Amino acid sequence: MGNTGNFMWRGRYRRSVIVIAAVLCLLLWIESDAIQNFLTKQKYGGGIVSGVGDDVTDTKLSKRRLRVLVHARMRTGSTLTARYIASNPDFFYVYEPGHMIIEYNDMDLSQDGFDYLERIRHELVDFMHSFLHCNFTGRDYFFKSINKNGFQRYFSNITHLDLPVREADVTAICRSKPHIITKVNRLNNILFASAVLKEDDVKVIHLVRDPRGFANSRRSFRGFKDSKGGEHFTFPEKLEQDIRNYCTWLDTNYLPVKNSDSWFKENVMLIRYEDLADWPEEIVPKMYTFVRLQRNTQIQRLIKLSMKGKGQAWRLQVNIDEVKRIQDLCPDEVFRTFGYVKVHDEGQLRNTSISLVKPVTDVVNI
Template sequence: MKLLRLTNRKLSKIKAVCIVSTMLTFAYIWATNAGDLKHTFLNVFNQLLGEHMARKVPVEFDDIKNDPDGLWPWMRLHSPKPSDRQVTARVLVHARMRTGSSLTGRYFLAHPDFAYLYEPGLLVRRLYEMDAYNDSASYLAPMQLPLVQSIIDFFNCTFEGDVLSLLTRNPWLRKQMNIKDLVTTDNFTTHCVSKRNRVVKTIRLSDIASVVRTKDFTEGKIKIVHLVRDPRATLSARERFQHWNYRTRRGNDIKQNIEKFDKYATYYCQWLQTNLRSAQNIPLRLRKNFVIVRYEDLADRPRDIVPKLYDFVGLDLHQRVKALIDGQKEKLGNGLSWRRKLPFNRTSIVQNLCNDDLFRFYGYIKVNNTEQLVNDNFKLLSGDPLVPSGINFIL
């Protein structure tokens, strides 16, 4: 018996040495960017950790289809510890780059009883060494499962060291979340647990179906605000944000930037189409927990739209939120200011890439010439979008 115990101890030590050796080898391969070997070592490492670790992944899915390489099971080994305090609202703002997600997040952050996570995709993107601007579904595919995991983690106030490390190094990110020195595990967890409501805004989730399939959503714990913006306005904002120059003397630069414009317009139209289809597939009993909001309505009429947002998540409008709205200068047409910034030739590119049904569903009106584009009397936004029946739409 004594010999058997010694043998087991030796075997445990040997297994531990093997795991550590594999980790060090994998770290070297990752650091040297030997791409073809990364997946091989991930699979070997998964096998060494065994099924016991894989069972500890806290997110439960009805149907996981978006982790074909099996990269996820070993990455999160903790078990969540739900807070004892009753949580009233868990809100996910699902948007894309330059669609007004930060503005929407601020309307929730203004409420003193909201904990706010600003773009968890920033963390996941850095872990995967991914381009900040490329948001095609195929490119973002490897980060989708860990992104969903980070969202669910925040809703349950469970955090990994990577999140805290990112907040420690990034004062700009802390400012967006309205926190100062809450960067230790205990302080940040205490901060989160102390709030009755939690909100996450993300611009790197490709398909809302990946959240709809989680146990948290199927149990009715999550409210989803799907924020959309006119594709033409989104591309107009992106080309200025990413400094695409069309007036340079170098012809190659102009060509490359037109190609970028075309590519990102395609990605955004595909994202709208994918998520509209996924919204239609939400079970009827859960559709009350999903709503579409247009940026144009939120920007032009916050006094109308924000109270409806709070009604959707089941909360009264707090005085601080009212003060934030009252402090803004309301100007009709503010959400359509892009019409004098984006020329007709590039407007046409977007209109041709997004099909007519998509424009009608979201209530956006196409133009046929420059005169219509710059004429403020020509409506670009319909007050009666033809969104499929059964889908909630705040107007």
Template structure:
């Protein structure tokens, strides 16, 4: 038998480790700079991240949607949980958001910032609709009040994860960021009726999230936020029908319930221009149902990213949605129910109470179970 030459032996000793190393390296995925960029976003702050539209997370836990452009409008009121819903979207680096454009206009007009009465909102309505249209198109050059608000009021940036923008914020700074993010979202608390925005919705193919909250909970939150407690002298009478809230709170409760009724659309009455574009959501459902945020993303047609899912609180930490029951006196609760009317509570699935025992009974929820037919319209 012919012995192998020394040259062949040396070649074999060199080849075997080389082939083994190739096999070992092949077991690892190739490094992709787009995936690395997204991973740095998922593990750190979003403010400094300018997304690539088709970036995908390398772990496979989720993927960026393949990215049709989406325009979203959150139609809400003060103290209804709208900032929470807004942040569930703006945490996604494919969403660009402007927080409270109506507030920016109220400053520009010199109006009282907490006045959301219908008359006050009518003052800014026309300009607000133009502003929102321009936001969807990243056209900011004619809106100086935007830059005034972004540079003077930090919360306009923190609410939408834009605190990493170069300062001062100018059109040249913010427009590239807006253009880089395919999806746009606007949270507005200063538009009284969704029907005022028909042309905006038609021209920009906007998906509308109509966010509602139990009127009693909204009033409790607003009284605490503005420190507008009911005067103690009002509690002297034993007769609830003689009881009155603080004057501005009475007006706020009346306006809010009118706003609820005006923006509610029964499934059988959704106009053609809103079909597939209108979703009514209760804040209480978002607080109590683990899959509620997923349903919001399904509605707008975008897959929810892992960074967003980390924001969703655990449901078992307590019922935040009904905590107001411990903070309101029964006279205040009965008065809000009177101002809004039983039919308004029934329409939105909220149960009224007849006395203190019902109010404080934590074994019974005052929010009825959601109905897909009643609370979502596609």
């Protein structure tokens, strides 16, 4: 009887262990799934995510994550353009990664010629693929930049973090956001990143600006004041080279993409800064539709607060000799392609009742 009782007890014990083990496995599975849901749906509250050194991509999150790239050049309105999307609290924003890489390597931030930017191209494209998956491992330039520059922390909405900002904290915040956006001003050709863009299903907003508005803004930003007047008017050589580089960038990025495969036609949207600056109530909704994002009241307020009518403000800040020089430095085909009207006299330049930007009935994909 005693042996029989012991046998029955051991049987019940083994069954209990099996049941408990099964329950624990089920609870662990539920808990892990709940943690992932929490990280992807809730705002980050200061916790630490383990496994930062691994691929932190959550497969379910990756499939539904919106990834947006604003591809532009410095002084073309890219900050304004990205803000209309990045101000949505569901987005994590990586602000100008090219700036981070150049600064980290002690290169000249004012240089953006093709040969110069080619030196960072591979690192930039590789980093884009990583941060589009919230992977910041080994990116020392990212952490040096956000710890040094307050504007980087501001745009990424991580000003609440203690310094120095840690990789685990940034990763957790990024993963807590459903979507991600970046603004890249130092990529020579969008086709250089085509493999990453296609693999990560990125929506590209390709921003262009009138070369004359670009040149005026670049001159003011760089502090160029002296120009050589007379019969053969010229700008300082550095500014002239900036203008040439920009017009080459416009031509280089438009035609190859336009003639590329169907993916680019469906996933690249061309926007002129002048249209966005002067007609945000029309252009911003089109941007949202393009990236498959619903508008919210915050964006509506941002549109209402926008300073309209600034798209051609350069016309009152330059003289006709300066304008003619810019037009000489930039091929006629660039003006025709993007609908910018060339001017020939002071009266045409100053008559702001007549636009120098040809109307576009609709903002369409390239």
